[in-house]
Amino acid sequence: MLDVIVIGAGAAGLAAARRLEAARATYVVLEAKDRIGGRTVTDTATLGAPVDLGGHWLHSPAANPLTPLVDRYGFHLRRSAEDFRFAQDGRVLDAAENAACAAYIDHCFDKIAVAGAERVDCAVADLFPFHGKWHGMFEAAFTAKQGVTPRDASAQDFARYVWEGDDLPVLDGLGALVARHAEGLEVRLRTPATRVAWGKAGGVAVETPQGALQARAVIIAVPVGVLAAEIIRFDPPLPDWKLGAIADLPMGSCNKVAFAFGSNVFGDLADVMLMPDLGPDRSVELVIREGGRDTATVMFNGPSAKALAAEGADASADYALSVLASLFGNEIRRAAGKQFVVADWDHDPWIRGCYTAARLGAAEARARLARPVEDRLFFAGEATHDRFMGDVHGAHLSGEAAADAVRAVIRR
Numbered sequence: 259m260l261d262v263i264v265i266g267a268g269a270a271g272l273a274a275a276r277r278l279e280a281a282r283a284t285y286v287v288l289e290a291k292d293r294i295g296g297r298t299v300t301d302t303a304t305l306g307a308p309v310d311l312g313g314h315w316l317h318s319p320a321a322n323p324l325t326p327l328v329d330r331y332g333f334h335l336r337r338s339a340e341d342f343r344f345a346q347d348g349r350v351l352d353a354a355e356n357a358a359c360a361a362y363i364d365h366c367f368d369k370i371a372v373a374g375a376e377r378v379d380c381a382v383a384d385l386f387p388f389h390g391k392w393h394g395m396f397e398a399a400f401t402a403k404q405g406v407t408p409r410d411a412s413a414q415d416f417a418r419y420v421w422e423g424d425d426l427p428v429l430d431g432l433g434a435l436v437a438r439h440a441e442g443l444e445v446r447l448r449t450p451a452t453r454v455a456w457g458k459a460g461g462v463a464v465e466t467p468q469g470a471l472q473a474r475a476v477i478i479a480v481p482v483g484v485l486a487a488e489i490i491r492f493d494p495p496l497p498d499w500k501l502g503a504i505a506d507l508p509m510g511s512c513n514k515v516a517f518a519f520g521s522n523v524f525g526d527l528a529d530v531m532l533m534p535d536l537g538p539d540r541s542v543e544l545v546i547r548e549g550g551r552d553t554a555t556v557m558f559n560g561p562s563a564k565a566l567a568a569e570g571a572d573a574s575a576d577y578a579l580s581v582l583a584s585l586f587g588n589e590i591r592r593a594a595g596k597q598f599v600v601a602d603w604d605h606d607p608w609i610r611g612c613y614t615a616a617r618l619g620a621a622e623a624r625a626r627l628a629r630p631v632e633d634r635l636f637f638a639g640e641a642t643h644d645r646f647m648g649d650v651h652g653a654h655l656s657g658e659a660a661a662d663a664v665r666a667v668i669r670r
């Protein structure tokens with residue numbers, strides 16, 4: 259019998275495995291897909307430049323355990339702050355307007371922090387009865403950050419999120435970095451867990467299409483959307499308090515389309531994150547010429563991103579090009595080669611969204627999701643972290659914490 263079975267080879271499951279390996283515990287990671295990394299994966303083949311389909315930036319870099327890995331593995335980080343620009347009515351704002359818009363957005367995020375400190379829970383939208391000129395931009399920026407609109411977001415949940423310092427992109431791909439750090443770990447690909455039998459004395463049995471495995475404990479590091487869809491059957495069923503936590507943490511939406519251009523089609527814009535004002539329900543961010551490459555990644559956020567993804571890859575690419583054309587002219591359609599990269603996380607059966615946002619009044623759900631069940635079922639993943647929820651480093655730290663908690667139990 260193994261000490262631990264880890265279900266899910268995303269940042270959380272892989273960090274748990276790394277920790278278990280260092281402690282010489284016996285373990286295996288079961289992964290449903292044919293690759294590791296989960297919501298971190300870098301496509302290097304399609305555009306001739308690395309494109310992160312999921313996580314890309316190191317947030318809160320000073321506190322981020324992945325920051326030191328960049329140098330350790332010879333990767334490259336752009337160490338300067340994101341140059342955040344805004345566009346309205348088809349034009350990029352001038353410097354003074356841009357500064358005013360950025361200041362308004364900062365003010366709104368500060369207001370959420372104040373609500374958090376005062377322990378007020380309400381929809382983020384309710385904190386703003388009056389809308390300034392730039393309020394649409396704040397709503398788009400918020401939706402980009404949490405994957406749900408301010409109407410659907412808990413102020414208390416977001417206020418707990420720690421976001422300090424600059425967002426630094428891993429130029430060779432954050433997905434590639436996570437995969438590099440996982441080299442040598444014991445992972446079984448194409449092996450989905452279908453049933454977890456945890457009620458009997460003597461351990462836990464995990465069933466897969468390739469057979470069953472036994473261990474003293476299990477770390478469940480799959481997305482909450484997978485748990486909510488009951489892709490894994492628990493026998494006996496999970497207790498009501500755990501099912502409640504799963505229901506209280508729905509996943510938002512963030513999808514991407516990336517293009518390469520044969521030359522510079524963006525004028526003097528380079529290493530820019532551009533957010534156009536596309537109306538109340540469209541949150542789109544454009545990552546332009548990152549690292550000096552002639553590429554653009556269009557990020558769609560919130561419910562409209564999910565609806566667009568449902569129309570398919572070609573429709574997503576077409577809409578992404580129309581957003582670029584509205585700002586940079588129709589020439590851009592010809593300049594974009596035939597190849598593009600599309601990431602649709604909503605309709606990926608092993609993921610089912612981008613990251614979790616607690617329901618209104620349910621900010622405590624993250625602690626409930628993280629709490630083990632009878633010292634046998636341990637939970638990890640971005641949704642379980644109390645400060646870095648939604649982020650790769652939150653997932654990573656939660657995996658390490660789950661591994662430490664399991665070891666404390668199995669040593670007894």
Ligand SMILES: Cc1cc2nc3c(=O)[nH]c(=O)nc-3n(C[C@H](O)[C@H](O)[C@H](O)COP(=O)(O)OP(=O)(O)OC[C@H]3O[C@@H](n4cnc5c(N)ncnc54)[C@H](O)[C@@H]3O)c2cc1C
Nearest residue numbers: 266268269270290296297313314315451639640648650653
């Ligand atoms: C578009 C997008 C952009 C993002 N940008 C950033 C960013 O810039 N910076 C940042 O820090 N974070 C970002 N994030 C969030 C970050 O990627 C995630 O929070 C983090 O990677 C989640 O890691 P995880 O281990 O919790 O889950 P996952 O990475 O989802 O891993 C879970 C794994 O479980 C597997 N699985 C599911 N069901 C089963 C089963 N039954 N059996 C076995 N395996 C199963 C899945 O295939 C998956 O590999 C982004 C996410 C998205 C989608």
